Amino acid sequence: MPEASPILNAPAIQRALTRIAHEIAEHNEVSSDVVLIGIQRPGVPLARRLGTLLSGIWGQQVPTGSLDVSMHRDDLDQRAAPNVQPTEIPFDVTGKTVVLVDDVLFSGRTTRAAMDALNDFGRPKRIQLAVLVDRGHRELPIKADFVGKNVPTAMNEVVAVHLTEMGAVDEVVIERGKAR
Amino acid sequence: MSWNRKHLLDIESLTPEEIVTVLDTARAFRAVGERAIKKVPALRGKTVINLFVEPSTRTRISFELSEQRLSADIINFTAEASSLKKGETLRDTARNLEALNADFIVIRHSASGAPHFLARVINASIINAGDGAHEHPTQALLDVFTIREKKGKVEGLNVTILGDILYSRVARSNIWALTKLGAKVTLCGPSTLVPRVFEQMGCRVTYDVEEAIRDADIINLLRIQHERQRKTMFPSLGEYATLFGLNKERLKRAKPEALIMHPGPINRGVEIDSEIADCARSLILEQVTNGLAIRMAVLFLVNGGKGPQEIAAKR
Numbered sequence: 001m002p003e004a005s006p007i008l009n010a011p012a013i014q015r016a017l018t019r020i021a022h023e024i025a026e027h028n029e030v031s032s033d034v035v036l037i038g039i040q041r042p043g044v045p046l047a048r049r050l051g052t053l054l055s056g057i058w059g060q061q062v063p064t065g066s067l068d069v070s071m072h073r074d075d076l077d078q079r080a081a082p083n084v085q086p087t088e089i090p091f092d093v094t095g096k097t098v099v100l101v102d103d104v105l106f107s108g109r110t111t112r113a114a115m116d117a118l119n120d121f122g123r124p125k126r127i128q129l130a131v132l133v134d135r136g137h138r139e140l141p142i143k144a145d146f147v148g149k150n151v152p153t154a155m156n157e158v159v160a161v162h163l164t165e166m167g168a169v170d171e172v173v174i175e176r177g178k179a180r
Numbered sequence: 181m182s183w184n185r186k187h188l189l190d191i192e193s194l195t196p197e198e199i200v201t202v203l204d205t206a207r208a209f210r211a212v213g214e215r216a217i218k219k220v221p222a223l224r225g226k227t228v229i230n231l232f233v234e235p236s237t238r239t240r241i242s243f244e245l246s247e248q249r250l251s252a253d254i255i256n257f258t259a260e261a262s263s264l265k266k267g268e269t270l271r272d273t274a275r276n277l278e279a280l281n282a283d284f285i286v287i288r289h290s291a292s293g294a295p296h297f298l299a300r301v302i303n304a305s306i307i308n309a310g311d312g313a314h315e316h317p318t319q320a321l322l323d324v325f326t327i328r329e330k331k332g333k334v335e336g337l338n339v340t341i342l343g344d345i346l347y348s349r350v351a352r353s354n355i356w357a358l359t360k361l362g363a364k365v366t367l368c369g370p371s372t373l374v375p376r377v378f379e380q381m382g383c384r385v386t387y388d389v390e391e392a393i394r395d396a397d398i399i400n401l402l403r404i405q406h407e408r409q410r411k412t413m414f415p416s417l418g419e420y421a422t423l424f425g426l427n428k429e430r431l432k433r434a435k436p437e438a439l440i441m442h443p444g445p446i447n448r449g450v451e452i453d454s455e456i457a458d459c460a461r462s463l464i465l466e467q468v469t470n471g472l473a474i475r476m477a478v479l480f481l482v483n484g485g486k487g488p489q490e491i492a493a494k495r
Binding site: 068070071072076077079080081082083084085086087116117120121 | 183204205212215226481483484
């Protein structure tokens with residue numbers, strides 16, 4: 001059994017998301033230009049939570065969508081086919097500021113795939129990246145605009161984000177001794 | 181997620197979980213077809229060979245478009261234009277295609293088991309696009325996908341397959357897929373074309389068409405395959421239409437929510453009346469659209485299904 005130690009508990013996740021929401025509001029003056037797109041799977045409930053928080057700050061609804069990047073991955077012939085989740089972007093992204101939301105930023109390859117996938121839906125004015133945890137070990141020149149918590153990790157560790165929307169208790173844990 | 185297969189050769193060997201994996205994956209690919217940009221890079225740089233030794237138009241076009249939407253490179257081989265006409269064996273043809281570094285071979289062949297044979301002799305992923313009277317797995321997958329999307333489930337539904345069962349690979353693949361997912365399958369048609377031996381596959385066989393459609397949630401009509409039949413199987417197309425064709429009068433005996441399917445090409449006035457084929461309860465054109473999503477999903481899944489050892493070796 002791999003050893004698991006907690007990084008963020010439920011109130012800490014809530015605080016991190018609240019701070020990210022305020023940072024998004026601070027960085028984007030024209031609130032009507034901002035849309036949130038969560039990367040399947042844990043990014044989607046996180047994007048919805050950020051959407052609710054931002055709606056409270058701005059006093060208006062923030063459009064929220066979901067994006068599955070499976071078809072745009074660069075390792076499709078090196079692994080079993082990933083489980084494809086729905087992509088639902090019920091608004092036009094052209095000319096918008098798209099905030100991509102993911103749970104953990106690691107190699108950066110998911111973010112690259114997400115930016116490629118987003119191209120098929122339009123031409124955003126800009127793309128920003130919000131993540132709950134940045135664990136380092138980037139393999140591509142990608143940097144998050146909004147980070148909940150920076151966590152130094154080893155390659156053989158796994159950062160797991162559990163959320164109530166996915167049938168668990170809100171928690172971020174680091175599991176040691178697991179292969180990537 | 182349960183898919184670890186390099187080939188799609190038949191439905192018989194699939195587990196219910198594997199079938200559901202294809203259906204779930206296909207739902208995401210159907211959404212791709214509804215976008216302004218209907219193309220994803222999942223098979224970029226991969227080569228697909230469509231080896232259609234037996235003539236086919238709609239299945240080949242459906243596979244071609246699916247492959248293009250996955251960004252694969254495509255070569256089409258047809259029986260008329262290939263060296264098979266000059267006496268080359270299937271094995272030699274396939275080995276030549278493999279020498280072109282094909283990653284996938286989609287094969288339609290008049291001999292049952294031809295795709296299984298290819299899977300044994302060459303390294304590419306093989307997808308069965310119909311082999312003789314044996315199986316047509318992607319057709320069955322798109323049929324159960326269409327049923328699940330329309331009815332919300334497959335388990336517990338009454339599905340009646342009406343027509344030429346004996347010579348139909350579509351019927352065999354559908355029977356496997358439907359029974360694995362828990363549907364109740366009834367077969368009906370002229371007794372010469374619906375032998376009782378199909379009861380061993382877990383189906384009910386009846387020769388009374390009105391009884392066959394009375395409790396059906398889905399009526400799947402199969403084409404009378406003139407080209408595969410000896411002339412003695414039933415007296416005439418006119419008699420078939422009278423005894424088994426689906427017309428307005430006959431459809432009144434079915435439940436009002438019963439839906440009608442047909443793998444195409446339809447013979448208007450034989451197995452189906454024109455006004456039924458074009459009515460709101462007909463899913464025929466939806467089946468065509470869903471066929472693209474299913475074929476994209478299958479190609480996407482077998483691309484990843486190299487087996488755990490092979491994947492580990494690459495790391």
